[in-house]
Amino acid sequence: MALRWGIASSGKIANDFVTGIKGLPASEHQVVAIAARSLASADKFAKTHNIPKAYEGYEQLAKDADVQVVYVGVLNPQHYEVVLLLLNHGKHVLCEKPFAINHKQAKEMIDLAKKKNLFVMEAIWSRCFPVYREVRKLLDEGVLGEVKYAAVDFGFPIADVDRIKNKDLGGGAILDLGIYILQFQQFVFRGLKPVKVLASGHLNDGGVDDSASAILTYPNGKTAVVTCNATAQMTNEGVIIGTKGTIRIPMFWCPTSYSLNGQVKEFPLIENNGNFNYINSAGLGYEAADVRKTILSGKIESEQVTHEETLQLAAWLDTLRKETGVVFPADS
Amino acid sequence: MALRWGIASSGKIANDFVTGIKGLPASEHQVVAIAARSLASADKFAKTHNIPKAYEGYEQLAKDADVQVVYVGVLNPQHYEVVLLLLNHGKHVLCEKPFAINHKQAKEMIDLAKKKNLFVMEAIWSRCFPVYREVRKLLDEGVLGEVKYAAVDFGFPIADVDRIKNKDLGGGAILDLGIYILQFQQFVFRGLKPVKVLASGHLNDGGVDDSASAILTYPNGKTAVVTCNATAQMTNEGVIIGTKGTIRIPMFWCPTSYSLNGQVKEFPLIENNGNFNYINSAGLGYEAADVRKTILSGKIESEQVTHEETLQLAAWLDTLRKETGVVFPADS
Numbered sequence: 001m002a003l004r005w006g007i008a009s010s011g012k013i014a015n016d017f018v019t020g021i022k023g024l025p026a027s028e029h030q031v032v033a034i035a036a037r038s039l040a041s042a043d044k045f046a047k048t049h050n051i052p053k054a055y056e057g058y059e060q061l062a063k064d065a066d067v068q069v070v071y072v073g074v075l076n077p078q079h080y081e082v083v084l085l086l087l088n089h090g091k092h093v094l095c096e097k098p099f100a101i102n103h104k105q106a107k108e109m110i111d112l113a114k115k116k117n118l119f120v121m122e123a124i125w126s127r128c129f130p131v132y133r134e135v136r137k138l139l140d141e142g143v144l145g146e147v148k149y150a151a152v153d154f155g156f157p158i159a160d161v162d163r164i165k166n167k168d169l170g171g172g173a174i175l176d177l178g179i180y181i182l183q184f185q186q187f188v189f190r191g192l193k194p195v196k197v198l199a200s201g202h203l204n205d206g207g208v209d210d211s212a213s214a215i216l217t218y219p220n221g222k223t224a225v226v227t228c229n230a231t232a233q234m235t236n237e238g239v240i241i242g243t244k245g246t247i248r249i250p251m252f253w254c255p256t257s258y259s260l261n262g263q264v265k266e267f268p269l270i271e272n273n274g275n276f277n278y279i280n281s282a283g284l285g286y287e288a289a290d291v292r293k294t295i296l297s298g299k300i301e302s303e304q305v306t307h308e309e310t311l312q313l314a315a316w317l318d319t320l321r322k323e324t325g326v327v328f329p330a331d332s
Numbered sequence: 333m334a335l336r337w338g339i340a341s342s343g344k345i346a347n348d349f350v351t352g353i354k355g356l357p358a359s360e361h362q363v364v365a366i367a368a369r370s371l372a373s374a375d376k377f378a379k380t381h382n383i384p385k386a387y388e389g390y391e392q393l394a395k396d397a398d399v400q401v402v403y404v405g406v407l408n409p410q411h412y413e414v415v416l417l418l419l420n421h422g423k424h425v426l427c428e429k430p431f432a433i434n435h436k437q438a439k440e441m442i443d444l445a446k447k448k449n450l451f452v453m454e455a456i457w458s459r460c461f462p463v464y465r466e467v468r469k470l471l472d473e474g475v476l477g478e479v480k481y482a483a484v485d486f487g488f489p490i491a492d493v494d495r496i497k498n499k500d501l502g503g504g505a506i507l508d509l510g511i512y513i514l515q516f517q518q519f520v521f522r523g524l525k526p527v528k529v530l531a532s533g534h535l536n537d538g539g540v541d542d543s544a545s546a547i548l549t550y551p552n553g554k555t556a557v558v559t560c561n562a563t564a565q566m567t568n569e570g571v572i573i574g575t576k577g578t579i580r581i582p583m584f585w586c587p588t589s590y591s592l593n594g595q596v597k598e599f600p601l602i603e604n605n606g607n608f609n610y611i612n613s614a615g616l617g618y619e620a621a622d623v624r625k626t627i628l629s630g631k632i633e634s635e636q637v638t639h640e641e642t643l644q645l646a647a648w649l650d651t652l653r654k655e656t657g658v659v660f661p662a663d664s
Contacts (some may be wrong), residue, residue: 148543148564153557165405198530200549211480213547213557218534221563225485225545231553232480232575243489243564298395
């Protein structure tokens with residue numbers, strides 16, 4: 001049975017998500033409607049992707065009885081409003097990361113989904129890649145012994161991009177890139193609560209962060225060290241060190257390989273000849289497939305990205321912003 | 333003209349230093365005396381290495397008119413006392429890292445050397461490797477553009493070794509391993525002062541640290557993230573990221589290669605068939621050669637490890653210990 005998707009946003013990532021879905025069986029996924037701020041954009045997107053319905057604004061999408069689940073790819077400051085709208089109209093939701101501007105918003109969104117018994121998930125697509133599933137298995141089996149350390153840095157020279165540099169667009173390295181590094185170390189130390197979170201960074205003239213680094217100190221000698229940086233291309237590698245060995249994950253946010261003590265294992269990406277804006281976006285199909293499986297099973301929470309994890313991530317993002325001095329209007 | 337060395341300590345690292353010297357021309361370096369806490373140890377060491385004189389305790393070594401410079405490889409808590417003794421008897425000194433237990437001791441040692449116009453250097457042998465000299469050149473030439481980020485981790489599973497786990501031996505990952513990671517980022521951001529230093533770690537039951545991580549936030553968007561860990565084998569790689577590329581230095585503390593944007597360049601180690609305890613110890617010859625060159629030129633300070641850098645490193649070690657809660661008797 002095909003899951004019937006609506007798409008909120010006609011932006012680059014929405015393009016990639018819809019294209020990613022095309023790599024999956026048409027019998028399982030169908031995109032039935034697209035909504036954007038302007039009808040012209042929605043129409044253009046619909047035409048490009050052969051989507052039957054195009055809407056101006058998100059209300060009609062929310063009211064479209066044919067739509068089961070909506071992928072939300074709007075700008076960060078709009079997530080809260082659009083997700084609440086959709087949930088209030090009975091739609092399941094997959095919302096791009098960061099889920100919200102702050103923990104307060106995230107909690108309200110998840111509380112509403114629970115109240116309405118609707119699926120909601122923060123679109124941390126990384127978690128749905130086969131590499132993450134395999135590494136999870138290795139960690140659970142104790143292949144690394146006791147995991148002591150996780151390190152990851154993530155960055156590109158994007159500090160001058162509007163979406164990143166402007167406070168009113170919910171900018172900053174922390175929200176855009178930081179969510180990825182935090183989810184990585186959360187994945188490694190799943191279920192543990194740090195005893196201390198230290199962070200520091202650099203702000204641009206507009207008061208949003210160009211870079212930030214954090215140390216998360218966990219009990220029992222475990223540490224995560226994470227960095228995001230919008231001013232240079234970082235190594236973009238995740239490293240997990242245990243008493244018995246090391247796992248390295250190149251391109252940790254959308255990985256197609258990992259190495260265990262130097263032995264590389266490759267995972268070919270879903271075949272997809274579509275036009276993508278971002279690297280390895282065919283892998284968005286893994287996420288869409290996970291959403292379908294979860295919704296069909298009647299659950300409202302993905303096993304890959306639980307609600308508790310999303311709330312924890314939102315709290316950590318708040319901490320990183322607080323320590324580096326980034327304040328958004330939504331925080332007041 | 334041969335520089336006439338005395339050796340204070342008959343330990344593993346002293347063995348490696350003396351063996352390292354053997355890789356250099358005998359016309360340039362000569363080991364004339366060895367002193368250890370017990371005469372038996374000194375005698376044994378002298379026999380092994382064919383050293384003419386062996387002393388019990390360090391006073392006779394200090395008074396030996398034949399000795400020009402002393403390599404100090406005693407345990408951390410003894411550095412201060414032994415170095416002061418040697419300087420007071422007019423010897424030049426190369427003292428193992430960490431130079432002292434804290435900044436207060438380090439300052440007193442360096443002040444005395446200056447007053448006596450004697451050479452003194454913290455034995456950060458890493459700095460004397462050809463890789464460091466080449467990387468210095470690349471950074472100065474701007475090959476990486478503007479350097480934004482330095483990251484390094486350093487660790488081995490040595491938390492149960494007496495020297496590391498015991499407070500009265502000046503133990504802890506910070507003193508033993510932390511000095512290396514701090515000197516690495518200092519090398520990268522040479523001359524800059526951080527605006528903030530954050531650190532966190534884990535203590536063992538005896539109150540010394542098994543691990544520590546720190547973020548050093550520098551002006552103009554520059555950041556260093558460093559980790560030392562005595563509970564697991566870390567990646568032990570130094571990474572330098574600039575706006576135009578990345579340098580990686582495997583085995584950053586005694587490197588024989590680096591890569592610039594993935595291009596590897598190798599630097600063969602000094603040929604040496606001696607028996608070493610530690611990896612790449614033949615490279616201690618680079619350090620000995622630098623000491624000779626500096627002393628012969630009449631200078632009291634190495635260009636590779638300046639007095640100011642040693643004092644800065646000592647201050648950072650104090651900060652890391654303070655933030656993680658490690659207090660030594662010498663701190664009071």
